[in-house]
């Protein structure tokens with residue numbers, strides 16, 4: 766994907782979440798697709814609040830991917846998939862992967878184990894209307910909780926891409942030196958974001 770790295774190293778799994786500023790923008794190539802609902806209370810994470818931002822951003826991203834003949838993984842919120850089913854269909858029809866980003870954009874350390882598991886199951890159900898069962902996950906804000914990998918295993922995920930091996934006000938993954946993939950558990954491959 767060399768042509769897809771105009772601002773930096775790109776990502777081993779190209780995601781659509783660029784919701785981590787003030788981290789330097791060069792860390793992401795991808796567009797900040799759900800910016801309007803990032804870091805606001807769950808009860809305000811609505812289609813009205815999104816105000817058409819997501820379809821426009823996805824269109825732009827798909828056009829760029831097509832022009833570069835590249836495929837990507839789209840880590841999707843279940844709520845956003847419900848608001849914009851046609852966007853999900855378009856992503857899949859162009860050969861890209863749908864993966865899970867939660868139902869709401871809630872940092873997972875603010876979840877209980879049960880509430881996190883419920884969001885995962887709900888989003889899997891929603892996304893499997895558009896694609897074969899997703900196998901990848903990225904946590905909102907690249908956050909972590911002790912139950913993350915257990916819940917992913919229980920729901921038959923194959924990889925996680927929540928580790929961003931830097932420290933920001935939102936998370937600290939600096940214990941990982943770089944973006945080399947590793948087995949988080951015997952069943953879950955961790956594919957960190959590039960730094």
Ligand SMILES: [Zn+2]
Pocket residue numbers: 782783784799866870904905906
């Ligand atoms: Zn996000």
